[in-house]
């Protein structure tokens with residue numbers, strides 16, 4: 001799934017997807033009633049500042065025991081942001097890993113983990129740091145609302 005038809009054209013050329021959908025992820029998951037075992041968002045959530053709606057939608061659509069896996073750009077440790085994220089000049093967001101973990105826990109995910117810190121790409125010769133996040137849905141009834149202070 002992607003908002004960009006050009007990106008989907010490239011995906012289609014790989015001949016490995018059963019279904020390709022051009023839509024906003026939040027909109028799509030709001031209308032959809034499929035229960036997924038895995039939701040993978042590769043280099044997509046960097047376009048979101050607040051992630052509460054995304055996490056709630058992912059949680060609603062996952063089957064109990066289902067996994068949510070995504071990559072996120074991370075902020076330098078010496079930068080503080082009360083919202084838990086900052087907007088970069090390139091229009092992408094960088095997030096505080098620990099803030100993400102707390103949000104996921106309060107949304108009803110079990111032991112979210114930040115794994116595999118890696119360099120996503122280089123911009124103007126500088127590394128863009130990122131991390132993979134894995135979280136498991138444990139109970140279908142337990143959906144919390146994250147309130148940023």
Ligand SMILES: C[S@@+](CC[C@H](N)C(=O)[O-])C[C@H]1O[C@@H](n2cnc3c(N)ncnc32)[C@H](O)[C@@H]1O
Pocket residue numbers: 001002003004007023024025026041042043044047
């Ligand atoms: C850096 S690309 C990564 C594309 C692909 N997932 C990959 O790993 O190669 C980020 C993609 O996220 C898509 N995107 C951003 N916001 C989105 C949203 N709300 N719903 C669906 N796709 C979105 C953009 O259109 C863009 O193609």
